[in-house]
Amino acid sequence: MQPFLRWAGSKRQIVPTLANYFDENRYERYVEPFAGSACLFFSLKPKKALLGDINGDLIRTYRDVKYRHKDVTDRLRRFRKSKKEFLRRRKTNRRSATRAHKAARFIYLNRCCFNGIYRTNRRGEFNVPYGGKASGAIPRNLRKHAGALRSVVLVSGDFEKVLSRTKCGDFVYIDPPFSVSSRRVFREYDPSQFDFGSIWRLRICLEELAANKVKFLVSYAVCKEAWFLAKGFKTKLVRVRRNVAGFAKHRRYARELLIFN
Numbered sequence: 001m002q003p004f005l006r007w008a009g010s011k012r013q014i015v016p017t018l019a020n021y022f023d024e025n026r027y028e029r030y031v032e033p034f035a036g037s038a039c040l041f042f043s044l045k046p047k048k049a050l051l052g053d054i055n056g057d058l059i060r061t062y063r064d065v066k067y068r069h070k071d072v073t074d075r076l077r078r079f080r081k082s083k084k085e086f087l088r089r090r091k092t093n094r095r096s097a098t099r100a101h102k103a104a105r106f107i108y109l110n111r112c113c114f115n116g117i118y119r120t121n122r123r124g125e126f127n128v129p130y131g132g133k134a135s136g137a138i139p140r141n142l143r144k145h146a147g148a149l150r151s152v153v154l155v156s157g158d159f160e161k162v163l164s165r166t167k168c169g170d171f172v173y174i175d176p177p178f179s180v181s182s183r184r185v186f187r188e189y190d191p192s193q194f195d196f197g198s199i200w201r202l203r204i205c206l207e208e209l210a211a212n213k214v215k216f217l218v219s220y221a222v223c224k225e226a227w228f229l230a231k232g233f234k235t236k237l238v239r240v241r242r243n244v245a246g247f248a249k250h251r252r253y254a255r256e257l258l259i260f261n
């Protein structure tokens with residue numbers, strides 16, 4: 001199953017490689033603390049899962065798809081794909097709107113914006129430009145996604161909150177934003193940026209997971225921060241096409257490091 005959102009930094013292209021690390025018979029639960037579009041989760045459809053992200057609107061949207069997917073798609077069917085409508089819906093964010101409307105608006109803006117980027121201004125208003133025709137279709141039916149989310153626990157917040165709830169028998173897939181100092185990369189998911197301090201916190205979490213015999217798989221762009229995270233763990237290099245570099249002519253192949261225990 002494909003995710004219903006487009007997400008900057010999504011690992012969609014390497015899902016078949018990532019999926020090789022998960023064996024449903026071996027693990028009791030799938031955990032993903034940096035869920036984004038959760039492309040590996042939707043591809044695997046594990047029976048039991050815990051998904052988290054610091055983006056509260058994203059997690060609320062997953063909750064609304066889980067509990068009221070019909071209401072959400074009823075709303076979405078009324079939304080037309082055009083620059084005019086996109087700019088109008090981007091501007092209008094009524095607090096009093098129903099939950100289904102808010103989730104539909106989130107999905108609509110995500111599907112129509114430039115490159116599936118999530119970025120807000122200081123006032124917390126979504127400010128990504130219209131993506132044009134290339135941004136793809138708006139989902140009209142979310143029944144299967146709601147089914148996949150049925151037994152999923154959804155947590156809004158920092159990755160440490162999710163990782164502190166893991167136990168032996170879990171499989172944890174960790175796909176953090178890039179915090180690469182040496183070149184310009186996309187990392188504007190949230191006002192609290194993923195800096196080297198966050199990499200340190202993540203490194204400590206990986207050591208704790210390993211000590212508690214919790215299996216993990218991390219994917220990260222090849223850079224010094226990746227090797228810092230990887231020290232003492234197993235690694236594998238994979239080739240990926242970078243999706244967020246601004247414009248298509250700047251897209252290129254790069255290497256990603258998989259880190260696992």
Ligand SMILES: C[S@@+](CC[C@H](N)C(=O)[O-])C[C@H]1O[C@@H](n2cnc3c(N)ncnc32)[C@H](O)[C@@H]1O
Nearest residue numbers: 007009010011034036037039054158159175189
């Ligand atoms: C590279 S994206 C994940 C992409 C995802 N694997 C997919 O396939 O779409 C990183 C995600 O981490 C989230 N994030 C950023 N900082 C975070 C933090 N401190 N704790 C939890 N999530 C965070 C962002 O909101 C974003 O959705």
